[in-house]
């Protein structure tokens with residue numbers, strides 16, 4: 001039997017945009033219901049997203065998780081609502097890169113739209129402006145990387161990703177990464193998908209995520225998430 005059919009997870013870590021939402025970021029109500037079932041059966045659920053700590057905290061409260069989160073694509077994490085915020089990336093270097101990009105695009109008559117800069121601890125996120133590769137070229141000598149989540153471009157310290165921060169979180173909470181199922185949709189989920197016992201990419205997401213995954217859902221986005229959770233936690237549904 002291969003891993004995809006025999007795997008029996010103890011915990012779930014999942015992305016948000018594109019994974020428990022639709023393409024336009026509207027939350028998938030069935031995905032919320034599926035997550036509630038896990039929580040009510042004492043299965044830990046952790047959100048790992050490019051979004052900010054404050055937006056993830058709100059989502060955790062509304063959905064009913066214990067508040068453990070990875071945000072800013074691994075740049076920040078926290079164990080439980082009351083845990084200390086741990087910052088893994090260097091925001092200064094992201095800001096330096098952003099200023100250079102701002103100059104570059106201003107000369108082309110394009111102004112960049114920042115996403116909630118006042119709530120970010122480690123990365124800089126902005127609206128898609130031109131091609132991610134063009135952005136990468138402008139800052140290629142700086143110790144940053146440009147992540148394209150499909151919803152925003154993120155400038156982050158080059159050593160930060162959701163997968164390495166996931167390893168820290170799993171150590172702190174005492175659940176091996178091998179016991180997790182990880183579900184995502186984009187290139188910012190690749191390391192997460194690879195570091196978990198079983199990595200899933202939802203249908204309709206970026207090709208790079210699907211290539212990193214052990215299983216790709218038949219359904220798309222939030223519907224694919226719900227399908228995958230039902231598949232790997234069959235006794236709960």
Ligand SMILES: O=C(O)COP(=O)(O)O
Pocket residue numbers: 015016017018048049050051149150151152153186188
């Ligand atoms: O913040 C983004 O760009 C996308 O967030 P995600 O990691 O939840 O998909």
Ligand SMILES: [Mg+2]
Pocket residue numbers: 015016017018019149184185186
């Ligand atoms: Mg996503």
